Amino acid sequence: MTQTSARPEAGPGAPPRGPRLPAIPGPLETLSAAWRRLRRMSTALALLFALAAASVVATFVPQEPAIASTVAQWRAGSAGPGAGVSGVLDALGLFDVFGSWWFMALTALLFVSLTGCLIPRYRAFARAARRPPAAGRNLEQLTHHRAIRTALAPPQALDTAERVLRRYRRRRLPASATASGHAQLAAERGRWREGGSLVFHTAFYLLLAGAVIGKAFGFTGQINLVEAKRFADDGAVVSFAETFLAYDAAQPGRFFGLDDHRGFLVTLEDFDVSYHDNLVPRDFVSTVTVSEDGRPVRNGEIRVNHPLVHDGMKLYQARFGFAPRIVVRTREEVLLVDEPVMLGPAGPFWTGSAKVLVGDPDRGEPQLALDLVLVPDAQLDASGQPVIGPSPEPRNPVMLAELYAGDLGLQRPVPASEFDRSGGPVGPPAMLRPGVPADLLGGALTVELAELGYWSGFQVTHAPGRGLLLAAAILVLVGLLPSLHSYRRRVWAEARPEGDGTVVVLAGVALQRKATFTDEFRRLGDALSRELGAPSTSYEGNER
Amino acid sequence: MVNQQLAQNSTTLFHVAFLTYIAAMVAYFFRLAYTRVSADGVTASTAAGRRVGHLATALAAAGVLVHAASVASRGLAAGRVPWGNMYEYSSLMALCAVAAGLVVVQRRFGYGHLMGFIVAAAVLVMASGLLLFTPAGPLVPALNSYWIKIHTSSAMLSSSIFMVGFAATALYLVKDTAERRVAERSGAGYGGSTVGAASVTGAEARPEGYVDDDGQETTVASVYAQRDVLSPVLFPVVPFVVAGVFTLAVWRAPLAALIAATVAAGLGLVSWYAVPYLPPAAKLDNLAYRTIAFGFPIWTFAVIAGAIWAEEAWGRYWGWDPKETGSFFTWVFYASYLHARSTRGWRGRRAAWIAVVAFVALMVTYYAVNLWIVGLHSYIQ
Numbered sequence: 001m002t003q004t005s006a007r008p009e010a011g012p013g014a015p016p017r018g019p020r021l022p023a024i025p026g027p028l029e030t031l032s033a034a035w036r037r038l039r040r041m042s043t044a045l046a047l048l049f050a051l052a053a054a055s056v057v058a059t060f061v062p063q064e065p066a067i068a069s070t071v072a073q074w075r076a077g078s079a080g081p082g083a084g085v086s087g088v089l090d091a092l093g094l095f096d097v098f099g100s101w102w103f104m105a106l107t108a109l110l111f112v113s114l115t116g117c118l119i120p121r122y123r124a125f126a127r128a129a130r131r132p133p134a135a136g137r138n139l140e141q142l143t144h145h146r147a148i149r150t151a152l153a154p155p156q157a158l159d160t161a162e163r164v165l166r167r168y169r170r171r172r173l174p175a176s177a178t179a180s181g182h183a184q185l186a187a188e189r190g191r192w193r194e195g196g197s198l199v200f201h202t203a204f205y206l207l208l209a210g211a212v213i214g215k216a217f218g219f220t221g222q223i224n225l226v227e228a229k230r231f232a233d234d235g236a237v238v239s240f241a242e243t244f245l246a247y248d249a250a251q252p253g254r255f256f257g258l259d260d261h262r263g264f265l266v267t268l269e270d271f272d273v274s275y276h277d278n279l280v281p282r283d284f285v286s287t288v289t290v291s292e293d294g295r296p297v298r299n300g301e302i303r304v305n306h307p308l309v310h311d312g313m314k315l316y317q318a319r320f321g322f323a324p325r326i327v328v329r330t331r332e333e334v335l336l337v338d339e340p341v342m343l344g345p346a347g348p349f350w351t352g353s354a355k356v357l358v359g360d361p362d363r364g365e366p367q368l369a370l371d372l373v374l375v376p377d378a379q380l381d382a383s384g385q386p387v388i389g390p391s392p393e394p395r396n397p398v399m400l401a402e403l404y405a406g407d408l409g410l411q412r413p414v415p416a417s418e419f420d421r422s423g424g425p426v427g428p429p430a431m432l433r434p435g436v437p438a439d440l441l442g443g444a445l446t447v448e449l450a451e452l453g454y455w456s457g458f459q460v461t462h463a464p465g466r467g468l469l470l471a472a473a474i475l476v477l478v479g480l481l482p483s484l485h486s487y488r489r490r491v492w493a494e495a496r497p498e499g500d501g502t503v504v505v506l507a508g509v510a511l512q513r514k515a516t517f518t519d520e521f522r523r524l525g526d527a528l529s530r531e532l533g534a535p536s537t538s539y540e541g542n543e544r
Numbered sequence: 545m546v547n548q549q550l551a552q553n554s555t556t557l558f559h560v561a562f563l564t565y566i567a568a569m570v571a572y573f574f575r576l577a578y579t580r581v582s583a584d585g586v587t588a589s590t591a592a593g594r595r596v597g598h599l600a601t602a603l604a605a606a607g608v609l610v611h612a613a614s615v616a617s618r619g620l621a622a623g624r625v626p627w628g629n630m631y632e633y634s635s636l637m638a639l640c641a642v643a644a645g646l647v648v649v650q651r652r653f654g655y656g657h658l659m660g661f662i663v664a665a666a667v668l669v670m671a672s673g674l675l676l677f678t679p680a681g682p683l684v685p686a687l688n689s690y691w692i693k694i695h696t697s698s699a700m701l702s703s704s705i706f707m708v709g710f711a712a713t714a715l716y717l718v719k720d721t722a723e724r725r726v727a728e729r730s731g732a733g734y735g736g737s738t739v740g741a742a743s744v745t746g747a748e749a750r751p752e753g754y755v756d757d758d759g760q761e762t763t764v765a766s767v768y769a770q771r772d773v774l775s776p777v778l779f780p781v782v783p784f785v786v787a788g789v790f791t792l793a794v795w796r797a798p799l800a801a802l803i804a805a806t807v808a809a810g811l812g813l814v815s816w817y818a819v820p821y822l823p824p825a826a827k828l829d830n831l832a833y834r835t836i837a838f839g840f841p842i843w844t845f846a847v848i849a850g851a852i853w854a855e856e857a858w859g860r861y862w863g864w865d866p867k868e869t870g871s872f873f874t875w876v877f878y879a880s881y882l883h884a885r886s887t888r889g890w891r892g893r894r895a896a897w898i899a900v901v902a903f904v905a906l907m908v909t910y911y912a913v914n915l916w917i918v919g920l921h922s923y924i925q
Contacts, residue, residue, distance in 0.1 A: 041887040048880045055873040056905070059866050059913060066864060098864050211862075220860070276682050283685050305689040305857045316859040459859040469861065473848040480844060484837045484882070515830070 038109070039116035047110045054106065058097035061089055071095050111208065118201055125194055132171040133186035136492035137179040139507035143514070144521040148504045150532035154183055154495035157502045157532060161185045161493035164528045168491060182496045190488030193512070200479030206472035213465030219256045219313075221247035221460045225268035226323045226340045230453040236340045239267035242313060242460070256462070262311045265291040269299075271320060271454040279391060284317050286456040302458065312462055319457030322350045322374055324399060325450040331443060336368070341416075342455045343374055348388045350374040353417040361407040369410060369419045370447070371402040394452055401447050402429040403440045487512045491524065504532065550621035551680035557614030558635060558670075564607035565642065565667050571600030572660030573814055579657070579821045581767045597656060604646055604663060611639045622680040627696050628687060630914060634673030638666035640704035649708060653831055657821050661711045664811050668787075668804065669707070672911065675800055691853035699846035699871075703906060705839030706878070709832050710903040713896050715815060716828035718779075720893060722770035722819045729773065770819045779816035783808035794911045829896065833885055836899060840878050847871050866917045870909030877902035 025033065037043055062070040062080075070079065075090065077083030093100035139145055150157055162170055168187035175183045223246065228238035240246040242262045270287040286302040290310050302308045307316045323340040330336060336356050343350035352372050359365025377389030378398035389395065405426045408419040430438035430447055437448040488511035496503045506525055510517035578593025589597055615636055619626035627633045645662035649655050683692070788805030792798065822828065850871065855861040862868060881898040884890035 041883060045880055045883055048876055052873040052876040055869045058864065059869045059917065063864060278681055280681060281685055304685040314859060461859045477841060477845055480841045484841065
């Protein structure tokens with residue numbers, strides 16, 4: 001506008017001269033242009049690339065949902081490229097690529113693009129499926145053709161051709177329906193190249209639906225239990241009721257409510273870990289009892305690769321560790337604590353913590369906690385120095401107990417391991433062997449490793465939509481095979497009466513993989529010649 | 545429970561197969577050198593080339609037999625499927641690649657000149673297996689499932705097929721560049737190889753083993769000019785850097801990186817030398833496509849089977865574990881290749897570059913994710 005009005009020579013009635021501004025598209029036009037662009041294969045390719053690139057990044061940058069501890073180290077700068085780079089990564093959401101809004105947006109765009117591509121293809125496929133093979137014209141001008149003489153009459157010759165082309169989709173055309181005025185057999189195959197491709201692509205909607213259903217209506221929780229056979233009388237956590245509050249950690253789907261929990265009771269009777277001679281684990285077996293309404297309803301084993309399914313919930317063997325029963329008494333034989341403590345793996349050690357005494361520091365009451373380190377196979381080397389043996393089994397367990405006292409912050413609802421260690425340990429650690437009490441605080445306390453057992457950790461999941469996902473996965477494969485390995489071919493056989501017999505003109509075109517069609521066509525022609533009883537010399541034609 | 549004698553035999557046979565493959569590779573490359581290209585572009589072996597070619601085939605076939613015996617005795621020694629760790633997986637992957645090369649590339653397609661490169665790739669994979677050697681032993685509980693027979697074998701099989709596909713893709717890019725440059729220099733219009741498989745018919749489909757006995761070769765300048773239009777510097781340098789950096793990053797072993805880089809550089813140089821003898825670019829493109837289209841459904845199946853196994857073992861079918869993520873982006877890259885190949889403006893060179901990226905993704909998924917990145921699949925090393 002400014003350009004034209006700045007030209008004084010352009011009178012009010014004169015047509016605008018000089019360069020014109022491009023027409024500004026309206027919102028609808030913009031939308032339809034965007035839609036057209038989304039439907040293009042190159043757009044789909046770019047989106048696929050972006051998806052792949054995002055996943056490449058997510059492979060090399062630790063992902064918070066998978067390994068939160070490493071991400072925390074990257075953020076702090078103690079691992080990875082440093083805190084500065086991590087800040088940038090964090091701002092871009094690269095620590096949770098698959099939960100980020102832009103990854104969702106990318107996926108959504110890909111599905112919109114897919115929809116745009118598929119709708120016209122569905123329509124075309126439905127049209128083509130209804131339409132029978134069309135008549136051929138100018139058969140001699142096709143890439144492959146061949147004439148075969150036979151003594152049979154035209155209808156019988158075409159019957160024979162139908163037999164030879166039995167694996168094709170066929171249609172008989174009377175002489176009146178063809179351009180040449182001779183009866184024809186029109187045949188085609190390879191429709192499932194397109195059909196398979198449509199099935200393959202459509203299956204991704206099902207995959208998405210299955211994943212969304214699983215996420216929205218599913219549940220995942222984790223629970224650690226100690227063995228009932230050792231610790232049932234200690235008031236320890238040997239069983240759990242399948243309720244939301246019982247889990248150590250839970251990730252319910254948005255639509256998995258509190259009422260959806262099953263409420264059955266799972267008791268860990270026994271946990272067993274066995275090793276091969278070379279100390280590689282052989283198996284982890286949790287023996288559990290499931291009870292409903294106070295009555296045991298089933299006994300079962302949960303092993304790696306062998307979950308237990310009860311009432312739509314699947315229980316998986318996820319973790320395990322040592323559970324030493326720690327008994328702490330005062331000099332006056334007052335029992336402060338007597339419970340199994342779950343130790344987690346830390347390199348060759350197993351470590352954990354125990355709350356011993358939780359007094360109120362505001363009233364001057366003491367708080368006591370123990371840090372525990374267990375070595376399952378303690379040995380002495382040639383010079384008498386204690387070393388860590390290679391065995392993961394408790395062949396000669398030795399445990400160090402380090403006492404912390406004072407205001408440890410234990411009155412807050414924190415896990416035992418997260419007490420305040422800033423005051424440092426009190427005195428040297430006690431070295432414990434099973435059944436041998438040791439002194440702490442100069443004999444004011446005795447601590448004993450009374451019994452060494454195991455705890456076992458389970459993952460409990462409820463995943464609806466799995467059947468849908470499996471069906472989708474099967475459809476992906478079922479569709480993929482013909483879409484890659486089926487080829488479209490069109491073949492015609494035309495029966496032209498000649499003398500007493502017939503000349504059958506066989507002609508064909510290949511729409512894909514033309515290189516191999518030459519052979520296919522030769523085999524078809526040979527089979528037809530044989531069936532028609534044609535002399536081998538009757539071959540004439542061009543098989544290029 | 546582990547039969548030590550059998551395990552020992554397996555390792556010995558592995559080394560014998562390794563050396564046999566190296567000899568076969570050298571023989572294949574000699575066969576390549578004893579080739580003349582006649583006026584109409586038909587490559588023909590000289591009599592000596594034919595003899596050395598037979599030797600190469602015999603060596604490769606013998607290597608496959610010895611290698612198969614090594615894999616079988618490993619399985620018998622450990623009393624389980626012989627693909628339970630990275631050493632065994634690499635070994636079997638190399639075996640499948642050479643076997644596929646012999647049966648499909650050499651016998652079915654008749655492209656014996658490609659075999660040297662395929663055997664070389666197998667040798668590199670076996671060398672990586674030597675770096676990852678693990679004594680025969682039982683499976684850790686997480687792997688002890690019948691799914692290892694399904695998921696791992698299909699992943700291994702498709703990886704070896706993709707390996708053959710990569711050899712064809714890389715050589716296609718080399719040949720296509722050469723063909724283009726020669727055409728540009730001679731001023732001829734060039735529309736050939738971008739069409740890919742569509743144009744593969746007719747006269748250039750002559751058998752390769754044809755022997756030209758009268759010795760009166762009528763070499764065509766333009767065919768050998770394909771070598772002159774390519775820089776002999778780039779060909780060793782790029783593979784040297786890529787293989788060296790990758791090996792160094794994954795294994796942190798400078799000596800291994802140097803050896804891998806040198807071998808890769810040698811292969812690059814051989815591919816430069818071999819340009820005139822390679823099948824036409826369009827046919828290489830076709831071979832690459834057919835190989836990848838064959839491997840892709842198997843890879844898809846492997847990913848699906850892996851998801852089902854993950855559901856059985858870990859209680860979730862997909863958790864974006866680095867291995868899952870890796871197999872996913874490898875799948876997406878190969879899917880992009882297949883799409884690109886049927887998209888106007890993308891087929892030919894651009895599609896081939898996607899296939900190269902896809903293969904790099906496969907290598908990252910296999911080696912880097914297992915050895916470099918901590919994830920649920922880390923125990924496999």
